[in-house]
Amino acid sequence: MSQKLSPTARRAKAARDKAYAMSEWGKKKKRDAQKADCPDGHDYDHRQKKCVPSSENRAGPKGGTKNETTQSRYGY
Numbered sequence: 001m002s003q004k005l006s007p008t009a010r011r012a013k014a015a016r017d018k019a020y021a022m023s024e025w026g027k028k029k030k031r032d033a034q035k036a037d038c039p040d041g042h043d044y045d046h047r048q049k050k051c052v053p054s055s056e057n058r059a060g061p062k063g064g065t066k067n068e069t070t071q072s073r074y075g076y
Contacts, residue, residue, distance in 0.1 A: 010046040038051035
């Protein structure tokens with residue numbers, strides 16, 4: 001479900017998301033996910049370090065992802 005953003009906010013969010021994806025941390029996550037070569041319908045979960053169904057890999061465990069320590073595990 002997409003967010004209901006104004007055109008200005010949508011452009012700003014796209015720029016932020018692109019900058020985050022192209023950061024060292026974002027590039028590392030992409031490399032790891034592509035190396036895992038998960039089957040269709042599965043995503044690489046960086047917290048569990050394995051392929052999980054896409055439906056289970058949204059918003060992390062109970063309570064969301066706001067307090068996850070994944071980045072500190074990898075040193076980013």
